[in-house]
Amino acid sequence: MHVMAINGSPRKEKSSTYHILAPLLEGMRAAGATTEIVQLGHLQIKPCLGCFLCWVKTPGKCVQQDDMAAVLERFVQADMLVFGTPLYHYNMSGLMKNFIDRTLPSCEPWLVEDPKHPGKSGHPDRYPRDRAMLLVSPCGFPEFDHFAPLVQYFQFFAQKLGWRYLGEILRPAGDSLSEEKFQETFVWYYNLVRQAGEQLIRQGRITPEVQAGLRKDLFPGGPEVFRNEANHYWSETMAKFGLTGKPPGQAG
Numbered sequence: 001m002h003v004m005a006i007n008g009s010p011r012k013e014k015s016s017t018y019h020i021l022a023p024l025l026e027g028m029r030a031a032g033a034t035t036e037i038v039q040l041g042h043l044q045i046k047p048c049l050g051c052f053l054c055w056v057k058t059p060g061k062c063v064q065q066d067d068m069a070a071v072l073e074r075f076v077q078a079d080m081l082v083f084g085t086p087l088y089h090y091n092m093s094g095l096m097k098n099f100i101d102r103t104l105p106s107c108e109p110w111l112v113e114d115p116k117h118p119g120k121s122g123h124p125d126r127y128p129r130d131r132a133m134l135l136v137s138p139c140g141f142p143e144f145d146h147f148a149p150l151v152q153y154f155q156f157f158a159q160k161l162g163w164r165y166l167g168e169i170l171r172p173a174g175d176s177l178s179e180e181k182f183q184e185t186f187v188w189y190y191n192l193v194r195q196a197g198e199q200l201i202r203q204g205r206i207t208p209e210v211q212a213g214l215r216k217d218l219f220p221g222g223p224e225v226f227r228n229e230a231n232h233y234w235s236e237t238m239a240k241f242g243l244t245g246k247p248p249g250q251a252g
């Protein structure tokens with residue numbers, strides 16, 4: 001079983017996304033998988049030109065010369081894809097969307113009826129294979145509902161490609177995962193992520209118990225306390241740049 005994780009955060013190894021992906025892949029390796037991580041922020045991947053030459057002139061290959069060709073070759077050989085992206089405007093990062101656009105050569109041009117969903121159309125896979133995918137995403141706000149459009153997208157994406165959708169590891173209020181000073185505090189969380197990785201390889205799913213643990217708040221107090229602390233952080237950080245500011249409607 002080979003797992004390819006894609007980190008769509010421009011913050012690369014410093015990102016919260018990476019701080020979830022690293023223990024996840026560690027757990028997967030402990031369960032016998034081989035893993036690799038593609039840091040999109042380190043690669044030069046130009047936007048898709050929309051020319052469709054990858055379908056009609058150079059089948060399976062993009063006409064642009066950049067780092068995507070090598071990644072795509074490995075991407076289509078992976079048994080499991082882990083899409084790791086920070087939540088940007090309730091969606092995936094631009095780096096991740098750009099990457100997904102550039103996987104177009106892996107489809108064939110034909111419009112066919114989807115065998116698993118009669119009456120629905122899709123493109124055949126140029127490299128058919130049993131594949132599964134997982135979504136990993138941290139975000140800044142403290143509520144899970146911010147992820148709704150992202151989850152809907154990836155569920156639909158997996159369905160259209162005929163991949164097994166293994167679920168999500170979503171982390172609201174996830175910024176602090178990338179802060180050095182909190183690493184000790186979050187050992188319990190990383191242990192659960194590691195366990196999730198092992199379960200995905202051994203059982204093909206994350207158990208409800210582990211998933212419930214992964215959804216626990218990183219900090220006590222609820223959204224209001226979180227908002228106050230975040231606002232305090234932003235005013236302190238602005239002050240370092242000589243700016244003063246406070247949230248709208250706040251006296252003082």
Ligand SMILES: Cc1cc2nc3c(=O)[nH]c(=O)nc-3n(C[C@H](O)[C@H](O)[C@H](O)COP(=O)(O)O)c2cc1C
Pocket residue numbers: 009010011014015016017018085086087088089090091138139140141142146174175178
């Ligand atoms: C351009 C941009 C858009 C963002 N949009 C959202 C958003 O819609 N909802 C949210 O909760 N956080 C949003 N955030 C915050 C990030 O999701 C959050 O900082 C995340 O932890 C970053 O992960 P990373 O360290 O892996 O890049 C946004 C950040 C940026 C830079």
